[in-house]
Amino acid sequence: MDPQPAIRALGALAQEHRLAAFRLLVQAGPDGLPAGTLAERIGVPPSSMSFHLAQLANAGLVSQRRQSRSIIYAADYAAMNGLMAYLTENCCAGVPCTTGAACNPALAPAKDVA
């Protein structure tokens, strides 16, 4: 991972509403949540939520897909894990750190995942 994508990802997460949205999506799992639900739960106007979701998407931290009239956002676990790996890269001058931070939705309880 290059520095630039990592900076974009970190910058995307370094904002109250975006961090809240991302965490809701991380907790929601691969099914994700529609933009409107996120705006309502976080308490920001739709235009602001859209602005922030665009930043997260641009940083590659979330994916988006249309489902009827809604646009569903979901956390990109690979991107998140990649970011954490980047931060701990070559940690402590080569100490065998448990640098394997990993959140793997594939381990989720059976529930026809997209």
Added chain:
Amino acid sequence: MDPQPAIRALGALAQEHRLAAFRLLVQAGPDGLPAGTLAERIGVPPSSMSFHLAQLANAGLVSQRRQSRSIIYAADYAAMNGLMAYLTENCCAGVPCTTGAACNPALAPAKDVA
């Protein structure tokens, strides 16, 4: 961890020079590096480096100690690990993710660590 500290930490890392400095410190281990060395390696004037190091310190990501005329900065591994744990909290609605990202300098090869 509350959202606010996490936002401060993420914001601190979301900047080219600060991310570079933090990664150098993560790789340097508990011994850390003096401000001047960081400024030189990264290629920014001392005043800018100082500004950025203050941000990292304020976010709790690095510690600082004076050693003669130099001020040595070192990564705070606990803070980093805490941040990563926060990001993956309740990942995937309770799936047993390997949320144990951990960089532990105590595992370092014998080398009288402070």
Added chain:
DNA sequence: TTGATATTTCTAGAATTATGGAATCGAAAG
């Protein structure tokens, strides 16, 4: 005390980012 070194604080201007209302777009339903 004087001088050199390492770093920080102060400062203002430049650049970037956030906000939210209004207008617009796309999909579905009547």
Added chain:
DNA sequence: CTTTCGATTCCATAATTCTAGAAATATCAA
């Protein structure tokens, strides 16, 4: 085809953050 709903884009304003030179501070050596 018109309406409604969910979401985005546009826009001007407000707020924050970055930059780097100059000045100040702290440490050590002579």
